[in-house]
Amino acid sequence: MSQPPLFRPFTLRGITAKNRILISPMCQYSAVDGIASDWHLVHLGKFAQGGAGIVMVEATAVTANGRITHGDLGLWHDGQIKPLERIAAFLRDNGAVPAIQLAHAGRKASMQRPWYGNAALTAEDRARGDQPWPIVAPSPIPMEEGWLTPQELSEDELERLLDAWRAATLRAVEAGFEMLEVHCAHGYLLHSFLSPLSNMRTDQYGGDRAGRMRFPLQVIETVRAAWPDTLPLSVRVSSVDGVEGGIELADSVAFAREAKARGADIIDCSSGGLLGSATAARIPRGYGFQVPFAESIRREADVPTIAVGLILHPDQAEKVVEQGQADLVGIGREALFDPNWPLHAQLELTEADDQLFADWPKQYGWWLERREPGLRKLDGWKLPYRRG
Numbered sequence: 001m002s003q004p005p006l007f008r009p010f011t012l013r014g015i016t017a018k019n020r021i022l023i024s025p026m027c028q029y030s031a032v033d034g035i036a037s038d039w040h041l042v043h044l045g046k047f048a049q050g051g052a053g054i055v056m057v058e059a060t061a062v063t064a065n066g067r068i069t070h071g072d073l074g075l076w077h078d079g080q081i082k083p084l085e086r087i088a089a090f091l092r093d094n095g096a097v098p099a100i101q102l103a104h105a106g107r108k109a110s111m112q113r114p115w116y117g118n119a120a121l122t123a124e125d126r127a128r129g130d131q132p133w134p135i136v137a138p139s140p141i142p143m144e145e146g147w148l149t150p151q152e153l154s155e156d157e158l159e160r161l162l163d164a165w166r167a168a169t170l171r172a173v174e175a176g177f178e179m180l181e182v183h184c185a186h187g188y189l190l191h192s193f194l195s196p197l198s199n200m201r202t203d204q205y206g207g208d209r210a211g212r213m214r215f216p217l218q219v220i221e222t223v224r225a226a227w228p229d230t231l232p233l234s235v236r237v238s239s240v241d242g243v244e245g246g247i248e249l250a251d252s253v254a255f256a257r258e259a260k261a262r263g264a265d266i267i268d269c270s271s272g273g274l275l276g277s278a279t280a281a282r283i284p285r286g287y288g289f290q291v292p293f294a295e296s297i298r299r300e301a302d303v304p305t306i307a308v309g310l311i312l313h314p315d316q317a318e319k320v321v322e323q324g325q326a327d328l329v330g331i332g333r334e335a336l337f338d339p340n341w342p343l344h345a346q347l348e349l350t351e352a353d354d355q356l357f358a359d360w361p362k363q364y365g366w367w368l369e370r371r372e373p374g375l376r377k378l379d380g381w382k383l384p385y386r387r388g
């Protein structure tokens with residue numbers, strides 16, 4: 001029986017994911033001092049038990065002031081390694097490639113946690129204990145009126161930031177991660193260098209496209225040099241800003257080519273987020289609305305891609321891989337709804353009539369396999385997860 005394309009293994013460098021499903025990084029805003037807790041272990045662990053090929057840890061800050069909120073994870077000091085090491089080991093032991101996204105929030109740092117408003121910190125947040133901190137960016141332009149004004153980064157400070165990316169990468173290696181993603185999307189620091197709307201610099205880090213790409217590409221080079229050759233490196237981009245005068249797809253194709261030349265193995269194709277707090281609010285949304293970006297970047301930059309964004313249904317994901325629009329499919333909120341999404345998708349896409357639960361954790365699959373024949377005899381019972 002042929003395997004559905006979504007469930008064919010995928011190899012990048014020395015790492016093979018058992019299928020094409022990547023659980024997209026999702027901040028939990030629940031860390032204290034950047035340190036992962038049991039919440040993070042259970043949150044991420046569920047997705048490994050649920051059959052994902054790759055599970056990516058949320059945006060993890062390379063410096064303390066590069067956090068989006070007080071609740072972000074970090075890898076800016078050695079004390080943050082151990083709890084992440086436990087998570088990476090759990091993911092690996094349960095069949096998923098442990099991945100982590102490294103990030104710096106730039107001018108979107110020092111924000112409210114989403115459920116307190118998802119905007120600049122208020123007096124109410126300060127009373128709760130969340131004090132604002134000074135933020136940095138390519139240019140001193142606040143996100144929106146009422147937000148903190150960032151301090152423009154000097155060239156010396158950019159050098160020091162490269163050191164922070166290098167050190168965080170080495171900590172991710174020590175924690176046992178097998179895939180790393182550099183966050184160049186959603187209006188955070190590296191995206192704000194790339195976009196002409198947030199980068200007004202007149203030095204070598206601004207101006208034309210080559211200048212605006214310079215610092216993000218230096219970060220990619222720095223991370224690649226510290227990250228083992230055998231392990232894959234992903235770069236997340238906002239494929240388009242969706243705002244007049246902002247990044248367009250041709251810019252992202254050019255960036256993807258340069259990232260690939262510096263050792264990036266795959267491009268994770270998101271969009272938006274430069275203005276406003278939501279990640280992609282400026283882009284019209286429909287099922288799989290970012291898939292065409294992943295398809296174009298894959299074709300035009302000749303690099304593997306990840307498609308993400310409102311991919312909810314197994315046959316939708318299957319088509320993306322089958323038609324060669326992307327190599328991996330990122331599942332975000334639908335995995336919050338159903339952490340077993342990959343296992344459920346497999347049941348839906350596979351024609352088999354027995355051994356339905358062979359790929360489930362044995363602690364669950366053994367029971368479910370034996371429940372099945374009895375279920376089929378029940379009056380009015382219909383398989384909830386099979387086509388037809």
Ligand SMILES: Cc1cc2nc3c(=O)[nH]c(=O)nc-3n(C[C@H](O)[C@H](O)[C@H](O)COP(=O)(O)O)c2cc1C
Binds near residue numbers: 059186334
């Ligand atoms: C709770 C939450 C947290 C998120 N945190 C991150 C993050 O840490 N890094 C990132 O690049 N994207 C983040 N995103 C965006 C997701 O990775 C994903 O690209 C987006 O939700 C679209 O996919 P979906 O429609 O499957 O949810 C987050 C999204 C959600 C819902």
